[in-house]
Amino acid sequence: MLNEFFENAPCGYFSFFDDGKIFVFNETFCKLLGYDKEALKDRNVESIFTLSTRIFYQTHFFPLVKMQGHAEEIFLSLLTNKGQHLPVLLNAKREEHGGKLFTSCAFITVPNRKKFEDELVAAKNVAEKALQENSELLKAKADLQQHTERLDAQIQLVNKQNSELKQLNHVVTHSLKEPLRKILIYSERINDKAQPNILKLARATKQMRVVVTGLQQYVWLDNTPSxxxxxxxxxxxxxxxxxxxxxxxxxxxxxxxxxxxxxxxxxxxxxxxxxxxxxxxxxxxxxxxxxxxxxxxxxxxxxxxxxxxxxxxxxxxxxxxxxxxxxxxxxxxxxxxxxxxxxxxxxxxxxxxxxxxxxxxxxxxxxxxxxxxxxxxxxxxxxxxxxxxx
Amino acid sequence: MQKNILVRNNVKVFGNGTQPMLFAHGFGCDQNMWRYITPAFEEDYRIVLFDYVGAGKSDRTSYNAERYSSLHGYAQDVLDVCEALELQDTIFVGHSVSSMVGLLAAVEKPEYFSNLIMVGPSPCYINDADYIGGFERKDIEELLETMERNYIGWANFLAPNIMGNADRPELGQELTESFCSTDPVIASQFAKATFFSDNRKDLFKLKVPSLILQCSEDIIAPVEVGNYLQENLSNSTFKLMKAKGHCPHMSEPEETIMYIKEYLG
The missing domain is CATH 3.30.565.10 (Histidine kinase-like ATPase, C-terminal domain)
Structure with missing residues (x-):
């Protein structure tokens, strides 16, 4: 008697082990999916899910039930024998039988609720989008103002540094190079190479020339467009x-x-x-x-x-x-x-x-x-x- | 900065070892999904858990749609955590999409990592010419719709619900509050970043050795995908698990632990 109530209850019932194998289910479940009882035995539960439900099951539903022990009001689409999508609302619970853990699920079909929800979701999306665009716009405006101010300050600074750099460039290329050239020439003319001081002078001057050339390259890298x-x-x-x-x-x-x-x-x-x-x-x-x-x-x-x-x-x-x-x-x-x-x-x-x-x-x-x-x-x-x- | 990252990504560090094991959760959940795995490694390693920004108990105010619209933003989270904790020689364990996130991170900064362990990885979910990813574009669009629809039901995921845990007291209130609770907008963006990703061209760049844990009958990462990865990842080890589905670390933790231990030697 009780069994009959269970079999024909106005809700679908099915359960499955962690490896996906379907365990117990009722007649309503078979009827809704259009399967024979025999055809469902030992089947993998994923075969009665639509593809998107399978992903959702793997990424959300299974982890949730496994960790939390239960889940309520989950919307899923089941796949009937004829390949039709059956929208259901499902509650699930972890249970144990003979030392094996399984997930027990009861669901009702919600074709009408789905229609309402479609409209609701559509309306919510429109509202959310408008809200998001609006707040994004306001934020973007404030950010832009702030960036423009900062940018302007930075441009002023950069301009100032640039003109200093140009002056420096002039000093390096003209004012320093010429006296340097002269020192080199004259130090070479002093024939007394044996004098350690003269050698030191020549070496220091050459080193200085390398530094000046390097500085020139450095400035060149700044002033020449890439x-x-x-x-x-x-x-x-x-x-x-x-x-x-x-x-x-x-x-x-x-x-x-x-x-x-x-x-x-x-x-x-x-x-x-x-x-x-x-x-x-x-x-x-x-x-x-x-x-x-x-x-x-x-x-x-x-x-x-x-x-x-x-x-x-x-x-x-x-x-x-x-x-x-x-x-x-x-x-x-x-x-x-x-x-x-x-x-x-x-x-x-x-x-x-x-x-x-x-x-x-x-x-x-x-x-x-x-x-x-x-x-x-x-x-x-x-x-x-x-x-x-x- | 350092402190901020630890709070931002809800970083948890524990264990008695010195070599870090960094666990990265996949799409749909948070760090709690590793709770069956970490006890087996606590004694010998320094366990690091974290939530991606937007997931679990991360700081959601740090969520940035631009950053997290691609897996690179998530890889940056991994690198931020590595930097904040000054990790070295890290064994990175990533589930699902986190395998590719780990790959991107290890391509960018190989110096942080010693090994990548990929649980149910896929470099590309959508079929493309000869490549079998397992999905068509329209399947993914349908998934987004299913998720959208569950936002209404997700009020439950978000609400603290202690009832019904009497039979499993070890799963405390803390867990119930946060597990799988995700902001719907963030979840949808994560889904897009995940399922529309294509990292096939990045595979050859990985120099860090990797372990591919392939599940049986996994629709999200079918065995063809695992084979493709093995062929294209140099220095990789491939293990086909008995565990079915996409979450072996939850459905078959013992087998998962066994393979990881065997690999690490």
């Missing part, structure tokens, strides 16, 4: 290496690289960057030759670095230039990018990395260094794949 084309990194690295071999009149560099990707950049600047990084690798080599490996990885990066809470992921290339040299204390990994910063007492002038950083910045990129003493130095340069959008 010319972006599709560049060939392998080619530029080879050129930079050739330049170094020629200048040093010796082959002190073994360059290892696979085919690097093409990207949009200023060829002259990138070659300068590679030149300085490779030059450092030679300066700070441990063995007879500097062993340098260049690798590249494509990845996405948020292009917003100054403005908070803005996200736009774009394609970047991560270049890693690693040597097996003497390395440096990683505590200084930011310090070394500053102008005229030196960690080692060598012929360097503390310009190369500052110039490299400038090149990276000109490309809206980033540069970082990492090292382990007596093991390696790795310079990581992040460059956008494309420059045209800016």
């Amino acid at each position: 010319h972006f084309t599709h560049i060939d990194l392998n080619d530029l690295a080879e050129k930079a290496a050739a330049q170094l071999r020629q200048e040093l009149n010796a082959d002190l560099l073994n360059l290892h690289m696979v085919k690097l990707p093409s990207l949009e950049a200023d060829a002259e600047q990138i070659q300068l960057l590679l030149y300085h990084i490779l030059s450092n690798a030679i300066k700070f080599k441990k063995d007879e030759k500097a062993e340098v490996t260049i690798t590249a990885t494509a990845l996405k990066q948020n292009i917003f670095r100054s403005v908070e809470h803005k996200y736009k992921y774009e394609d970047f290339i991560k270049l890693e230039i690693t040597d097996k040299g003497i390395g440096f204390d990683p505590a200084f990994k930011e310090y070394i990018f500053d102008l005229f910063r030196k960690l080692h007492d060598t012929e360097g002038h503390g310009l190369g990395l500052a110039l490299s950083k400038k090149v990276a910045t000109n490309h809206f990129g980033l540069i970082e260094a990492d090292s382990r003493i007596n093991e390696y130095t790795r310079i990581t340069v992040l460059l956008p794949l494309f420059q045209t959008t800016r």
Whole structure:
């Protein structure tokens, strides 16, 4: 008698084990789905779910019931024998039988409620969208005002710095170079090379000329608009290496690289960057030759670095230039990018990395260094794949 | 900053080991889904759990639709947590979509990770020419609709409900309050970011060794997808589990633990 009530109750009942196998179910359930009793036995419960219900079941319903022990008022679509979708509202509960845990479900069909809900959901979506657009608009307006003010202040500052820089540029290129040239000429004319003081003077002056040239390059990088084309990194690295071999009149560099990707950049600047990084690798080599490996990885990066809470992921290339040299204390990994910063007492002038950083910045990129003493130095340069959008 | 991340992502750290094991939940739930797995590793590892922004008990005010419209935003969460805790040599365990989130994070900053363990991973859910992802675009659109419809029912997910737990007292009130409770708008965006993602082109970039735990009869990540991953992920180990469905860490925790332990050696 009770069993009959259960079988024909005005609600569907089914239960299933954690592996999905259907356990107990009633007649109403069979009728609603259009299946014979036999056909449903031992079937996987997912076979009576529509595809979207299956995903929902795996991602929400099953975890919820498993962890919480129950779930109420869950809307699902069941799949009938004829492939029709049957909208149901379902309550579920975890139970145990003979030491095995299973999920027990009772549901009612809700075709009409679904119609009401359709309208409700549609209306809610319209309202939500309007509300969201409105609040987004207001927020965007306030943000814009704030950004414009900040931008203006920054432009004023940049303009001021720019004009100072131009004056500095003039000092460097004209006012300093000429007296320097004269000192060099006259110090060379003094024939008494045996005088240690004269030698020191000549060396110091030459060093100063290198610094001035470096400064000039630095200013040049600021004042010359970048010319972006599709560049060939392998080619530029080879050129930079050739330049170094020629200048040093010796082959002190073994360059290892696979085919690097093409990207949009200023060829002259990138070659300068590679030149300085490779030059450092030679300066700070441990063995007879500097062993340098260049690798590249494509990845996405948020292009917003100054403005908070803005996200736009774009394609970047991560270049890693690693040597097996003497390395440096990683505590200084930011310090070394500053102008005229030196960690080692060598012929360097503390310009190369500052110039490299400038090149990276000109490309809206980033540069970082990492090292382990007596093991390696790795310079990581992040460059956008494309420059045209800016 | 550091403190903010720990609060923002509801980061929990425990365990007696030193090597970190970072567990990342999938779409639909939060860190609680790891509760059957973590006890097996507590003794030997430093367990790190977190909720993605928008899920569980994370700080929802930090949710940013732009950021979380792609998996990169979620990968940033993983990297933020790694940075805040200064993690190194981390074993990353990701369920479902978190496998690819972990992959993106490990491609960007391989230095944080020693291994990736992917539970039910898929690099692309939608079929594309010869590639079998398991779904058509319209299936995903239907899923979004099902979720939409459950917003009404989701009032229950959000409301604290202690009743009915008498038979399972170990699942306390805390759990009932938060588990699977998600803001509907956020959930829908997470679903879109997940199911419309295509990371097939990123697979070859992964240098960190990985374990692929493939379930049987998993409609979300069918076995074809697991095979595809194994073929395209260098240095990967593939295990076909007896566990059925998409949540082996909940339905068959013992088997899941066994494979992870076997892999970690």
